[in-house]
Amino acid sequence: MLKKDKAVCLRKADYSETSQVVTLFTRSHGKISAMAKGAKRAKSSFDGPIEIFSYGDIVFAESSSQKLSTLTEFHQKPIFLGLRNRLYNLNCALFSVELVEKFTHEYDPHPELFDSTVNFLADVQHFKTDLEALSLLVIFQLTLLNDFGTKPVLNACTNCKTEFNENWRAVFFSSMGNGLVCQDCEAAYADKIRLSKNTAACLSDLRRISQADERTANEIEKILVYHFTELLGKPPRMAKHFVKR
Numbered sequence: 001m002l003k004k005d006k007a008v009c010l011r012k013a014d015y016s017e018t019s020q021v022v023t024l025f026t027r028s029h030g031k032i033s034a035m036a037k038g039a040k041r042a043k044s045s046f047d048g049p050i051e052i053f054s055y056g057d058i059v060f061a062e063s064s065s066q067k068l069s070t071l072t073e074f075h076q077k078p079i080f081l082g083l084r085n086r087l088y089n090l091n092c093a094l095f096s097v098e099l100v101e102k103f104t105h106e107y108d109p110h111p112e113l114f115d116s117t118v119n120f121l122a123d124v125q126h127f128k129t130d131l132e133a134l135s136l137l138v139i140f141q142l143t144l145l146n147d148f149g150t151k152p153v154l155n156a157c158t159n160c161k162t163e164f165n166e167n168w169r170a171v172f173f174s175s176m177g178n179g180l181v182c183q184d185c186e187a188a189y190a191d192k193i194r195l196s197k198n199t200a201a202c203l204s205d206l207r208r209i210s211q212a213d214e215r216t217a218n219e220i221e222k223i224l225v226y227h228f229t230e231l232l233g234k235p236p237r238m239a240k241h242f243v244k245r
């Protein structure tokens with residue numbers, strides 16, 4: 001049975017001279033892997049080769065046996081073309097789709113995350129500075145964790161629940177504990193890393209992230225990269241572009 005949905009391409013690979021295998025994030029069916037026969041032909045029902053960030057309306061046939069679905073149509077809307085105009089923005093976008101690809105399971109719909117992803121890609125393509133793009137990436141990454149029910153505890157110690165305030169002598173983040181850790185509890189968390197108070201203050205009040213300075217935004221991203229690395233068991237591919245400074 002043919003199904004219709006909206007989709008954004010997370011990954012693509014050539015299958016033959018004319019065909020592609022694509023991983024799509026769809027709004028109502030979650031992530032799907034599909035064969036797009038003839039997608040690289042000049043005339044096809046896919047509006048040309050499918051690229052990462054290709055977005056639009058699709059028609060596909062779900063496979064019955066856990067194998068590849070078959071993509072029959074892809075009406076592409078070229079709304080993310082600006083992503084390739086600025087390398088840093090492009091890297092943020094690639095990082096976002098990599099995380100979506102790694103955290104989602106096939107046929108497990110996350111419509112809110114789909115909307116957040118599309119909005120993120122639409123916004124990040126217009127930024128003129130690295131800092132603006134990075135701040136939005138941080139917010140997207142926290143949204144993603146939230147969507148999977150693993151929102152880190154960022155306004156209090158994850159262990160003793162003491163609310164974060166400026167009087168804390170030291171503040172840490174633990175991936176194992178999934179949140180901030182205070183000076184009295186830090187001994188129990190072998191994986192903790194120390195944060196500056198500025199960074200902790202920003203994390204504890206997300207409205208401040210968009211006003212964070214470059215150093216703080218980079219420190220937050222470093223913590224998130226560390227956290228994603230722990231959750232995934234290895235560093236995300238795009239992480240190297242965000243932790244070198």
Ligand SMILES: [Zn+2]
Pocket residue numbers: 157158159160161162181182183184185186
């Ligand atoms: Zn504590």
